[in-house]
Amino acid sequence: NAGVTQTPKFQVLKTGQSMTLQCAQDMNHEYMSWYRQDPGMGLRLIHYSVGAGITDQGEVPNGYNVSRSTTEDFPLRLLSAAPSQTSVYFCASSYSFAQNEAFFGQGTRLTVV
């Protein structure tokens, strides 16, 4: 049982480059979300999805795009990376959004130079 899988684990980008962080879950969860973790800031919600075809913005959505074409996958796109996007990114999923445990991926450490 793989759970929530994120790729890559580490990435270095140059300012202005684009990339996609991948997130996949095999638990048939409806709810998926992306967070960034920064020292002293905790976990901040970037985007989330309550099901295939439905996405919404979290606290810090600027500079990021998401799509949810399947239940399993929820990629996060950085269109033009900036040094302020240097962070650790976590993907999470849960059966539904209410009262259910969120399962997290192992994280992607992104550095933008």
Add this chain to the structure above:
Amino acid sequence: AQRVTQPEKLLSVFKGAPVELKCNYSYSGSPELFWYVQYSRQRLQLLLRHISRESIKGFTADLNKGETSFHLKKPFAQEEDSAMYYCALQGGSEKLVFGKGTKLTVNP
């Protein structure tokens, strides 16, 4: 708006001492509250949720609606409890919002 406040960034205790990690929240409705833990080099995982009213690894947390608090407590801290702890709230907006976290260090 949903908001979670963890006033202590760092908390250090000695092994065997009681520990309390504070969490206060702001939400106008009935909240769903959680504590998540992140051990060194491991992924974030659920520790406990208020609705289940259970004790996990000796930790308990009681929802106090009057004080809008959900503090995490353990009577006797162990070295393996050293980790980053996050309080989280899920309200009717479907968003799971986290506090800034408290890093707990249990010294031998």
